[in-house]
Amino acid sequence: MAHMTASSLLETIGARTETDFMGARKIPAAAYWGIQTLRAVENFSITGTTISVYPLLIRALAQIKHAAVLANFELGLIDQTKKDAIQQACENIEQGQLLDQFVVDVIQGGAGTSTNMNANEVIANRALEILGLDRGEYSTIHPNGDVNMGQSTNDVYPTAIRIATIQGTQSLLSAMAHLRRALERKAAEFDDVVKMGRTQLQDAVPMTLGQEFSTYAVMVDEDERRIREGLVHLHEINLGATAIGTGINTHREYAANVCAHLRRITGLPLVTSSNLVEATQDCGAFVLFSGMLKRVAVKLSKVCNDLRLLASGPRAGFAEINLPPRQAGSSIMPGKVNPVIPEVVNQVAFDVIGNDLTITMAAEAGQLQLNAFEPIIARSLFASLTSLTSACTSLADLCIDGITANKEYLRTQVEASIGVVTVLNPLIGYDAATTIARQALASGRSVTSLVLESGLLTAHELDEVLRPERLANPQSDSGERALA
Structure with a gap:
């Protein structure tokens, strides 16, 4: 198949035109994202990994937009029709829909603005679709004016x-x-x-x-x-801080209101x-x-x-x-x-x-x-x-x-180790323990065999002192009584 350019792809699948302050661009007609997302995709080709790999982040963004539209509606800042459409769009995304529309790279300049705008555009276009309108008809529901109302990337993104x-x-x-x-x-x-x-x-x-x-x-x-x-x-x-924390462009009751809604939506305190x-x-x-x-x-x-x-x-x-x-x-x-x-x-x-x-x-x-x-x-x-x-x-x-x-091997190691003489020290005395350790090092024989040979302890006494429960808790009363 011949290589298909971006322009020929747009011609094949159809396109819409969107405009921002930098100019107009063609957007694939089927895309829920818009012009600001497109510019981010072009600017930040860094990892090849998009934010869609983090579905919990996408869900959190939708939950925040959901809480925001409810708060703005209660404060009389947005009408019922817009609220219902945006709310349903957010709920769709919270349920895992449209994940493939979150296409900006995970590493990006702009403090997360591209991620926030990707969410704003997808929600706006899904809301327009719910209303029976074409994607890109932002005069009805706007990504910035409506979906992002009362918000800034600077409070949305860290909250998400x-x-x-x-x-x-x-x-x-x-x-x-x-x-x-x-x-x-x-x-x-x-x-x-x-x-x-x-x-x-x-x-x-x-x-x-x-x-x-x-x-x-x-x-x-x-x-x-x-x-x-x-x-x-x-x-x-x-959330409610907007640009730098002063809450500019928000209602004085917005911060408390949106947080209450977000607590309910997320179930988090x-x-x-x-x-x-x-x-x-x-x-x-x-x-x-x-x-x-x-x-x-x-x-x-x-x-x-x-x-x-x-x-x-x-x-x-x-x-x-x-x-x-x-x-x-x-x-x-x-x-x-x-x-x-x-x-x-x-x-x-x-x-x-x-x-x-x-x-x-x-x-x-x-x-x-x-x-x-x-x-x-x-x-x-x-x-x-x-x-x-x-x-x-x-x-x-x-x-x-x-x-x-390897249980038997481990037991053999204990019996052969010079370190076991430390366990015997309280019973045979420091000087005798030192002598046994020296003999064991020189001869290659085990501490236990030398102790038995010297008559310092009986086989029964050795078995008692080396019992697993006593080794695990050498200060236990039961172990002391067993040697008495």
Whole structure:
């Protein structure tokens, strides 16, 4: 097929003409977006990824426009016919319709104006269609005059980011809880599996594999709590601020009215900032929340580092646990299986940490009454939320659930380790423990065999002191009584 130019495409599918202060342009007749969206598409060919990949952001934009038209109607600023059509158009988008009409790039200049105008134009043209009119007949319903009434990109866009982030975080929290439960199940399964604990990669003292996995579960649980705490700050919005926070071109009751409607539509306990000038320029809440996501990423990566170490081998590594095999690990080495799920989670963590730096720099770069760099903040936040959610689910389902322990090998390591002498120290004394440790190092024999040979403890006493429940809780009364 011969290459079809933009002009010939317009001729084939039909076009309408729209005009802005820069001039007139042809718009595909079937498009719900208009001239300002077209200019944005032409100006910002950056990532090749459009804002439609973030349906929660599109939904949040529609919810804001929905709340705005209701507020403006109640204040007598827009008539019933326009209100009903715009409201229905917003509801269509809230339900997931017309997502393919949100075509501007996720990275854009203009502080998000292109995203806001894309929403305004799609809603206006859908409202015109509802009224039985042609798209582009803006004399009836105008993207700026009607859909954007009482608003500015500078209060709509950051409010939409907040709402989308809050809603998107629910999926992350569910995935984290799913991972935590998988770790808790594995901790219970390994509750009686004795192993050596390590500090600085050197033998330390005995513990149980269950304790090791329960630690990971607690780490995830702590981060679930921190994420919920971080979300609180995102519920403060600047809707009603318009351009710089003074509320220019809005009714004096608009800010409170629109926030009340938005609370009802979203089901979120949103509040209007007490200082809209400050709220319009300050991106601190995004920096704080991104830091929470980075904390999750760092901890997940640490867990995955441990899993890769503990499963290293199968003959020349730690070989304490076995990760479920997922795919062939080499194009040249037969039989090699790699820890691919922990590896991919590590890489997600690196990406989230990078996103956090991007958000930090974007927030810092704001000048005077507005931060122009919220599009990259939005992209980075949503990317981190999406990848962390998938990472938690993948780690739970494709790795943690299938882990097995090499129990006998772990027990042998404990018995052979010099570190076990620390457990025996209160029973045989420091000097005797030092002598046993020295002999074990020199001879290569196990601490337990040397203790038995020396008559310092009986086999029964050794079995009692090395019981899994006592190693896991060496200060327990039950363990002390058993040795009495």
